[in-house]
Amino acid sequence: MSASPVLTATDLTVSYGDREVVHGISFDIAEGETLALVGESGSGKSTTAHALLGLLPEGGRVDAGRVLLGELDISGWSDRALRSIRGPEIGLVPQDPATSLDPVRPVGVQVEEILRLHGHRDRRSRRARAIELLDRVGIDDPGLRARQYPHELSGGMRQRVLIATAVALRPRLLIADEPTSALDATVQRTVLDLLDELQREEGTSILLVTHDLGVAADRAARLVVLKDGRIVEQGASDAVLAVPREPYTRQLLADAPAFATGFRRPDAPPFLRDAAAVAAENPYAIVAEGLVKEFRVAGRERFRAVDDVSFRVRRGTTHALVGESGSGKTTTARLVTRFHRPDAGSIEVAGADVTAATGAPLRAMRRRIQLVYQNPFASLDPRQHVVDIVAEPLQNFRVGGRAERRERALALLDRVALPADVARRTPRELSGGQRQRVAIARALAIDPEIVVLDEAVSALDVTVQARILELLTSLQAELGLTYLFISHDLAVVRRISHTVSVMRRGRVVEEGRTEELFHDPQHEYTRELLAAVPGVGDAPQSREVLA
Structure with a gap:
């Protein structure tokens, strides 16, 4: 040199x-x-x-x-x-x-x-x-x-x-x-x-x-x-x-998310390829209409975190909510899962209106929709063995006896490609990728129809991240799962989602099929997010993926 x-x-x-x-x-x-x-x-x-x-x-x-x-x-x-x-x-x-x-x-x-x-x-x-x-x-x-x-x-x-x-x-x-x-x-x-x-x-x-x-x-x-x-x-x-x-x-x-070579993107489901299928049925797993959520901030006026947000997610597909921190995407996900109650608007999950659900109807809804968080170490009990963590939802919903629940948990660990000896370990004995697989296995324990993934891969190395995305895609194909995927990373979203809503300051500024949005973004903010993807400017592979 x-x-x-x-x-x-x-x-x-x-x-x-x-x-x-x-x-x-x-x-x-x-x-x-x-x-x-x-x-x-x-x-x-x-x-x-x-x-x-x-x-x-x-x-x-x-x-x-x-x-x-x-x-x-x-x-x-x-x-x-x-x-x-x-x-x-x-x-x-x-x-x-x-x-x-x-x-x-x-x-x-x-x-x-x-x-x-x-x-x-x-x-x-x-x-x-x-x-x-x-x-x-x-x-x-x-x-x-x-x-x-x-x-x-x-x-x-x-x-x-x-x-x-x-x-x-x-x-x-x-x-x-x-x-x-x-x-x-x-x-x-x-x-x-x-x-x-x-x-x-x-x-x-x-x-x-x-x-x-x-x-x-x-x-x-x-x-x-x-x-x-x-x-x-x-x-x-x-x-x-x-x-x-x-x-x-x-x-x-x-x-690397921006390059996306060596990763098979999810196939478009039939309804995206065949317009007639859309007219023949109404296959929505999630319908959100006009959602509004405000929070009281000490010494200030009420802050509107979600402002008139609407989207629909068809069964068996992945819909992504994309935006920076503070865009309202996580609050929207918590409205859909009813950890927050909306101030206005409506939410349907698997055809049932759950906007104001409480008690038994809300509990029934929770069997249909499960949440995987960003940080698996924080969301897993460090004192429990992995097999007990995965079996916990079964216990909470009183499904089966102890032996049956253990057998189901072991089968789920195998399904998410974890070795059998992981069952006897605690979360601190696992890698980040292994912990996230445990969190996914736990979410699947009670056979939900919908899984909400809130920045579920953003804390992982790109190699581990790619393996988790591959796992999610294969599980969706096997089980017919519907995903609501929350992310700030458009390159990751490009790998896994079929449709996208781009959020900014609590509002949806652009939405559509993933391929179309990436090929021809209409809103300046979407173009800004795409331009921020690392590697897009220099790598020939990335231009093919994100152009």
């Missing part, structure tokens, strides 16, 4: 206890370059990034290898010595702002902290610099925001606060560890654009850690692909994406 490396890692080996998890990794990052470490969970990418800074969790250690910061060998430095380069030389943008920011201190004070730790003694100048940094990363009214607490900011704003902290001392290298994985697509694009802008203006090098090849394709000049703690492929992004040499890289490419 023509530019000299800002950082070089040579034969880096990392262990946790007796288990080696990173096996002799070598790479370098040039001045002003963006390099992406790509791989699924457990590939060693975050461990590698944290090892560079001496920030491994308890029990982790670097066993071998060298790390050069420019010409300076920082291998084996103590934590105290490494503190002198964290901030001024290397900045870190962690993945989750919810856990990385102190909930009991204003965000401005937290940005000031790194300045104080590195010798900025004057409180007034620190405060001014913190506000300047918040403004620099595009936070509106930075003086006000500096006095607010993390919970008062959106996810995108919290991530910007972390970026402001990471760039406060103008480091030569910025390590961004999954910096946008928890964000909506449009917010994700804005944050990544910000990193690009900072790089251009400051000449900062960026090590981008991500599981998504679409993000890497958009933002990195070079890729290093990791699997099981080893580099399986590396090179220029264009070359790796155009002709991936290794099967694992090809699988990551196939699983």
Whole structure:
């Protein structure tokens, strides 16, 4: 490379206890370059990034290898010595702002902290610099925001606060560890654009850690692909994406939502192919008409979260509600499942009006419609064994005896492709993908007609996500299930849905068949969501899918 490396890692080996998890990794990052470490969970990418800074969790250690910061060998430095380069030389943008920011201190004070730790003694100048940094990363009214607490900011704003902290001392290298994985697509694009802008203006090098090849394709000049703690492929992004040499890289490419190669999209059901079938029957599983839901906010006027929303979902199909956080899609899903009661409008489920249902009619409706949440770890009882979690709905509805319920739960675990020994484990012993399969098995326990999936794959790596989408498609074909699929990610929606409603600020701004909406979006907001899909601009495969 023509530019000299800002950082070089040579034969880096990392262990946790007796288990080696990173096996002799070598790479370098040039001045002003963006390099992406790509791989699924457990590939060693975050461990590698944290090892560079001496920030491994308890029990982790670097066993071998060298790390050069420019010409300076920082291998084996103590934590105290490494503190002198964290901030001024290397900045870190962690993945989750919810856990990385102190909930009991204003965000401005937290940005000031790194300045104080590195010798900025004057409180007034620190405060001014913190506000300047918040403004620099595009936070509106930075003086006000500096006095607010993390919970008062959106996810995108919290991530910007972390970026402001990471760039406060103008480091030569910025390590961004999954910096946008928890964000909506449009917010994700804005944050990544910000990193690009900072790089251009400051000449900062960026090590981008991500599981998504679409993000890497958009933002990195070079890729290093990791699997099981080893580099399986590396090179220029264009070359790796155009002709991936290794099967694992090809699988990551196939699983990336924007590229969608190697995934068989759901067949259009007969009613979408045959207009006569529509006239011959009235096969609606869900009918929502004119839904309105308002919430009272302390000190403010009532907030209308859902505003005159209508849609229909035919039996055996998948209808997606798409939009950013705050668009009203999750509130709409909770109205359909009657966890909220609408202030206006009507809801029919499987032909029955459940708008005002209570007691026995509401309980009967709950047998027909089940909900799968975004975070399977939070929605599964950590104290129960998996077999008991799956059998719980059967117990609640007094279906069968104990032995019969256990047999049914074991059969469901097999149906969602989980090994038999999972039944005896607890949720904390499972991977994220396994936990979500358990949640799906539980939702199917009482043979519902409809399953509502609320961001059910957004917390998963793209590879695991692809397997769950394949599972949902096969279950729908086998069981005739109807899905209401809630998502902020249009690329994922493209893989699984037959029809779509695009929501913004509580209203439906566009709806229609998935293929038609993706081929010719009519509303500017829909076009904006499509443009925010990572990888669309650079990957030839993505243009075929999303054009």
